[in-house]
Amino acid sequence: MCGIVGIALEMGEAAPILVEGLKRLEYRGYDSAGVAIVGERGVSVVKGVGTVDDLERRFGVSALSGGTGIGHTRWATHGGVTDVNAHPHTDCSDRVAVVHNGVIDNFAELRRALEGRGHVLRSDTDTEVIPHLVEEGLSSGLAPIQALARAVSMLEGSYAIAAVVSGRREIVVARRGSPLVLGIGEGGNMCASDVAAMLHFTNRYIPLEDGEVAEITPERVRIWTVGPRGEMTPVEREPREVDWTASMADKGPYDHFMLKEIYEQPSAIERTLSQAEVYSDRAVDLLLSTIDSGGRVVFAAAGTSYHASLVGKYLLARLAGIQAESYVASEFEDWAIPHLREGDLVFAISQSGETADVLIATRAARKLGARVLAMVNVPGSTLAREADEVLYMGAGPEVGVAATKTYTSQVAMLTHLTARLALRLGRGGNRAGEIADWLPEIPKIVEARLEEMDRLSKRYVGEVVSHHSVFFLGRGVNLATSLEGALKLKEISYIHAEGFPGGEYKHGPLALISRDTPAVAILPREERLRRLMVGNIMEVRARGAKVIVVKADGGEAPAEMEFPAAPEGLPEELTPIPFIVPLQLLAYRAAVALGRDPDKPRNLAKSVTVI
Ligand code: G6P
Numbered sequence: 182m183c184g185i186v187g188i189a190l191e192m193g194e195a196a197p198i199l200v201e202g203l204k205r206l207e208y209r210g211y212d213s214a215g216v217a218i219v220g221e222r223g224v225s226v227v228k229g230v231g232t233v234d235d236l237e238r239r240f241g242v243s244a245l246s247g248g249t250g251i252g253h254t255r256w257a258t259h260g261g262v263t264d265v266n267a268h269p270h271t272d273c274s275d276r277v278a279v280v281h282n283g284v285i286d287n288f289a290e291l292r293r294a295l296e297g298r299g300h301v302l303r304s305d306t307d308t309e310v311i312p313h314l315v316e317e318g319l320s321s322g323l324a325p326i327q328a329l330a331r332a333v334s335m336l337e338g339s340y341a342i343a344a345v346v347s348g349r350r351e352i353v354v355a356r357r358g359s360p361l362v363l364g365i366g367e368g369g370n371m372c373a374s375d376v377a378a379m380l381h382f383t384n385r386y387i388p389l390e391d392g393e394v395a396e397i398t399p400e401r402v403r404i405w406t407v408g409p410r411g412e413m414t415p416v417e418r419e420p421r422e423v424d425w426t427a428s429m430a431d432k433g434p435y436d437h438f439m440l441k442e443i444y445e446q447p448s449a450i451e452r453t454l455s456q457a458e459v460y461s462d463r464a465v466d467l468l469l470s471t472i473d474s475g476g477r478v479v480f481a482a483a484g485t486s487y488h489a490s491l492v493g494k495y496l497l498a499r500l501a502g503i504q505a506e507s508y509v510a511s512e513f514e515d516w517a518i519p520h521l522r523e524g525d526l527v528f529a530i531s532q533s534g535e536t537a538d539v540l541i542a543t544r545a546a547r548k549l550g551a552r553v554l555a556m557v558n559v560p561g562s563t564l565a566r567e568a569d570e571v572l573y574m575g576a577g578p579e580v581g582v583a584a585t586k587t588y589t590s591q592v593a594m595l596t597h598l599t600a601r602l603a604l605r606l607g608r609g610g611n612r613a614g615e616i617a618d619w620l621p622e623i624p625k626i627v628e629a630r631l632e633e634m635d636r637l638s639k640r641y642v643g644e645v646v647s648h649h650s651v652f653f654l655g656r657g658v659n660l661a662t663s664l665e666g667a668l669k670l671k672e673i674s675y676i677h678a679e680g681f682p683g684g685e686y687k688h689g690p691l692a693l694i695s696r697d698t699p700a701v702a703i704l705p706r707e708e709r710l711r712r713l714m715v716g717n718i719m720e721v722r723a724r725g726a727k728v729i730v731v732k733a734d735g736g737e738a739p740a741e742m743e744f745p746a747a748p749e750g751l752p753e754e755l756t757p758i759p760f761i762v763p764l765q766l767l768a769y770r771a772a773v774a775l776g777r778d779p780d781k782p783r784n785l786a787k788s789v790t791v792i
Contacts, residue, residue: 182209182210182256182282182786182788182789182790182791183209183210183253183254183255183256183268183280183281183282183283183374184203184206184207184208184209184210184253184254184282184373184374184378185206185251185252185253185280185281185282185341185342185343185361185372185373185374186199186202186203186206186251186252186253186343186371186372186373186374186378186379187199187250187251187252187280187343187345187352187354187371187372187373187397188202188249188250188352188369188370188371188372188382189248189249189350189351189352189369189370189371189397189398189399190248190249190368190369190399191248191368191369191399191400192248192368193248193368193369194243194245194246194247194248195218195247195248195249195250196216196218196242196243196244196245196246196247196250197243198371198381198382199216199218199242199250199251199252200216200233200237200242200243200252201381202252202371202373202378202379202381202382203216203233203252203253203254203378204233204234205377205378205380205381205430205578205580206254206373206374206375206378207232207233207254207780207781208580208581208582208780208781208786208787208788209254209256209282209374209786209787209788209790210254210255210256210257210786211232211233211254211255211256211781212230212231212255212256212257212262213228213229213230213231213254213255213257213262213263213264213266213267213268214228214229214231214232214233214235214236214252214253214254214255214267215227215228215229215236215252215253215255215267215268215269215280216228216236216242216245216250216251216252216253216269217250217251217252217269217271217278217280217345218245218246218247218249218250219247219248219249219250219345219346219347219348219349219350220245220246220247221246221247223275223276223347223348224271224275224276224277224278224345224346224347225245225247226269226271226275226278227239227240227242227245228253228264228267228268228269229264229267230262230263230264230267232781233254248350248369248399249345249349249350249351249352249399250345251269251278251279251280251343251344251345251352252280253267253268253269253280253281253282255267255268256786258284258307258791259284259288259305259306259307259308260304260305260306260307261305263305265303265304265305266304266305266306268280268281268306268308270304270306270308270309270311270312271312272300272312272313272315272316273300273301273313273316274316275347276316276319276346276347276348277312277315277316277319277344277345277346277347278312278344278345279308279311279312279315279342279343279344280308280342280343280344281307281308281311281340281341281342282340282341282359282360282361282374282790283338283339283340283341283357283358283359283790283791284307284338284339284340284791285307285308285310285311285336285337285338285340286337286338287335287336287337287338288307288308288310288338291310291314291335291336292309292310295310295313295314298317300313300316307338311332311336311342311344312344314328314331314332314335315328315329315332315344315346316328318331318332319346325344325346325349325351325353325396326351326353326394326395326396326403326405326413327411327413328353329342329344329353329354329355329394330355330394330405330407330411330412330413331410331411332411333355333357333394333407333411334407334408334409334410334411336357338358339357339358339359339537339790339791340355340356340357340358340359341354341355341356341359341360341361341374341389342354342355342356343361343372350398350399351396351397351398352372352396352397353394353395353396353397354372354389354394354395354397355393355394355395355407356389356390356391356392356393356394357391357392358391358537358790359374359790360374360375360535360562360563360788360790361373361374361388361389362374362375362376362379362386362387362388362389362561363386363387363388363389363395363397363402363404364376364379364382364383364385364386365383365385365386365387365402365420366379366382366383366385367383368399369382369399370397370398370399370400370401370402371383371397372389372395372397374788375533375535375559375561375562375788376423376425376559376560376561377425377430377559377578377580380423380425380426380427380429380430380578381427384422384423384424384425384426385420385421385422386420386421386422386423386561387402387404387418387419387420387421388418388421388561388566389404390566392406392407393405393406393407393416394407394413403415404416404417404418421560421561423560423561425560425577425578429577429578430578430580432580436773437581437769437773437778437779437780438579438580438581438780439581439583439585439673439765439769439779439780440769440779441581442579442580442581442585442586443585443586443631443762443765443766443769444631445577445586446585446586446589446624446627446631446762447624447625447627447628447631448624449575449576449577449586449587449589449590450586450589450590450593450623450624450627450758451624452575452576452577452590453574453575453576453590453593453594454593454594454597454620454621454624455575456572456573456574456575456594457572457593457594457597457598460571460572460573461572461594461597461598461601462601463570464554464570464572464598465598465601465602465605467526467552467554467569467570468503468526468554468598468602469602469605469606471524471525471526471552472503472606474524475524476522476524476525476526476551477504477505477506477522477525477526478497478503478505478506478525478526478528479505479506479507479508479517479521479525479526479527479528479546479551480493480494480505480506480507480508480527480528480529480530481508481510481513481517481527481528481529481530481539481542481543481546482507482509482510482529482530482531482539483509483510483511483531483536483538483539483789484536484584484668484789485532485583485584485587485588485665485668486530486531486532486536486539486584486588486591487507487509487510487530488588488661488664488665488668489530489588489591489592489595489661490507490528490530491507491660491661491664492592492595492596492658492661492757493505493507493528493530493595493598493599494506494507495657495658495661495754496595496596496599496600496658496754497599497602499609499612499658499754500599500600500602500603500608500609500612500613500616500754501599501602501603501606501608501609501613502603502606502608502609503602505528508542509538510529510536510538510539510541510542511538511792513538513541513542513545513546514541514542514545517542517546518542518545518546518549521546521549521551522549522550522551523549523550523551524550524551525546525549525551525552526551526552526553526554527542527543527546527551527552527553527554528554528556529542529543529553529554529555529556529564529568530555530556530591531555531556531557531562531564532557532558532559532574532576532579532584532587532591532787533557533558533559533562533787533788534555534557534558534559534562534563534564534565535559535562535563535564535788535790536564536788536789536790537789537790537791537792538789538792539564540563540564540567541792543555543564543567543568544567547567552569552570553567553568553569553570554568554569554570554571554572555567555568555570555571555572556571556572556574556591556594556595557571557572557573557574558573558574558575558576558579558587558590559578560573572594572598574587574590574591574594575590576590579787580780580787581779581780581787582672582673582780582781582782582785582786582787583669583672583673583765583768583779583782584787585669585765588665588761589627589758589761589762592757592758592761593620593623593758596616596620596754596755596758597617597620599613600613600614600616600617600620601617604617612752612754615752616752616754616755619751619752619755620755623755623758623759626747626748626751626759627758627759627762630745630746630747630759630762631762633745634744634746634762634763634766635766635770637742637744637763638744638763638766638767638769638770639770640742641729641742641767642767642770642771642774643774644699644727644729644741644742645670645674645676645699645767645771646674646676646771646774646775648676648697648698648699649676649677649697650676650677650678650679650693650697650698651667651670651676651677651678651698651699651700651701652667652678652679652680652681652686652690652693652694652698652699652700652701652721652726653666653667653670653678653679653680653681653700653701653702653703653764654680654681654682654683654686654700654701654702654703654714654717654718654721655680655681655682655683655702655703656682656683656684656703656705656710656713656714657705657707657710657753658753658754658756658757659703659705659756659757659760660680660682661757662703662731662756662757662760662761662764663680663681663682663701663703664680665680665761665764666678666680666701666703666731666761666764666765666767666768667679667680668680669764669765669767669768669769670764670767670768670771672768672782672785673768673769673771673772673777673779673782674768674771674772674775674777675775675777675782675783676771676775683702683713683714683717684713684717686717686720686721687720691720691721691724694721694724694726695724695725695726696724696725696726696727697726698726699726699727699728699729700718700721700726700727700728700729701728701729701730701731701764701767702714702717702718702721702728702729702730702731702738702740703730703731703732703760704730704731704732704733704736704738705753706733706736706751706752706753706756707753710753711736711737711738714738715737715738715739718730718738718739718740719739722739722740727741727742728740728741728742729741729742729743729744729767730742730743730744731743731744731746731760731763731764732744732745732746732747733745733746733747733748733749733750733751733756734747734748734749735749736749744763746759746760746762746763747759747760
């Protein structure tokens with residue numbers, strides 16, 4: 182995964198801006214960090230195992246002097262987590278420093294060849310071949326951008342690369358398969374893995390496309406495509422603007438980004454619903470033309486976004502009478518591609534728009550003649566650029582690795598979309614109209630109960646953290662809520678958690694239930710489902726487990742603890758949004774109680790750009 186940032190300034194110091202950018206990129210990986218600054222006496226590199234804060238403490242990075250620099254935050258792929266393997270990597274003479282995100286598949290051959298020509302490589306990483314290839318280009322008289330273009334023409338695999346050279350004010354960058362955007366500022370220019378890492382400097386950006394290189398000087402940015410032997414053809418591309426601000430990506434008074442992002446949900450959902458007004462007509466047109474021509478709707482998504490797709494699938498069937506399919510993106514090629522046809526629509530949901538499995542799925546689908554409707558949060562992301570139609574969620578930057586506000590925004594957007602589609606199709610009767618009427622109330626409903634849900638989650642968290650396993654039971658649309666609630670808890674607290682359909686419980690999981698396995702049950706509103714869930718709760722309690730229930734006011738269930746998360750009368754289809762909020766808070770409080778960092782769960786990264 183890894184995060185990359187670079188800046189070239191006319192005047193002033195690069196280091197503090199790099200450090201700020203790296204902090205915003207830590208969601209991409211945080212096992213090591215490093216920077217390289219071009220100063221009066223060549224390139225200074227500081228790097229090591231740990232977070233950006235650790236780097237700052239160890240080396241006082243912000244005090245390094247020089248107007249051009251690059252930085253990196255690492256999620257290890259090749260080579261263990263050691264100081265030597267941290268980026269930037271340098272060439273034999275320490276004149277070239279490189280940061281890289283991605284995987285170089287042919288690095289072993291390149292390394293052997295470089296060593297055969299006398300180069301000395303010091304780390305176990307695939308990245309280190311790059312500065313040595315650039316070094317060779319420079320030695321043969323090429324300018325840094327030409328040397329990088331020639332180097333990347335020898336690379337196989339995926340990469341976003343940024344390099345600096347001693348005595349030069351520019352950064353040279355390249356991209357294939359890993360994200361990289363160029364930032365156009367006043368008095369300098371930047372590059373980064375995403376726009377959020379540049380907001381403290383500029384909100385104007387140019388996305389770099391696969392197969393391109395760029396030269397970023399303090400005064401301007403130039404882009405070229407690279408041919409098979411490193412030949413360069415200039416490209417003109419206008420900057421775009423993102424309406425995110427730096428303060429949106431700040432922690433503010435909160436202890437963690439995750440808590441801030443949970444509390445931001447009312448305003449994020451409100452923004453999503455106004456975005457939906459702008460974008461949904463075209464998305465609805467695309468869905469209608471697919472259905473009219475006999476095509477199918479097939480969701481592809483990963484992690485939390487996959488759980489949102491399950492809500493979408495449910496709502497499409499329930500409100501619009503459309504039988505959609507939903508696949509985890511990493512399984513899409515094996516389960517969906519074999520029967521995908523021209524005219525089908527792949528509905529890809531991805532917060533980052535960079536998840537490798539999602540991009541692989543949509544690219545394979547397009548080759549077969551399917552169209553792609555994408556729902557993304559990050560502007561300028563790869564998925565957004567490659568899709569036929571885009572729904573921007575508008576949730577604002579999300580920094581915590583565990584998705585919270587972007588999940589509820591995805592579900593809000595899907596609810597808006599399916600209700601509108603049902604109304605256009607004349608299906609769903611009063612139900613679709615009722616849901617469309619209730620939807621604008623959702624931000625207020627969440628807002629009104631947030632503090633109370635947090636208070637209750639602090640009260641119930643003891644029950645969760647004193648056990649090793651927690652089971653989440655859902656039915657109907659809130660099966661997705663049970664899966665998402667379990668994912669939140671396991672990913673940030675490291676307590677084993679599983680979500681199940683309530684009825685499936687007796688087919689295996691019940692064997693694990695004892696007084697040591699508390700359960701969280703999401704109580705449906707519909708009477709038939711509620712009774713079934715009450716039966717499941719009784720079965721669990723009969724084995725000594727305590728139960729926490731998430732419910733709407735007036736919903737009755739025999740449980741030790743309850744979260745009244747929604748008002749009586751809220752249609753079942755709308756409950757996934759308010760019902761997930763207490764489970765996000767419970768997971769957050771559990772992580773904090775156990776001394777884990779909820780923003781940086783071990784082994785995970787927010788944007789998974791490798792397969
Ligand atoms: C990672 C993140 C999850 C996220 C998933 C999909 O696993 O840790 O929070 O849900 O990727 O990410 P996407 O950006 O495609 O929604």
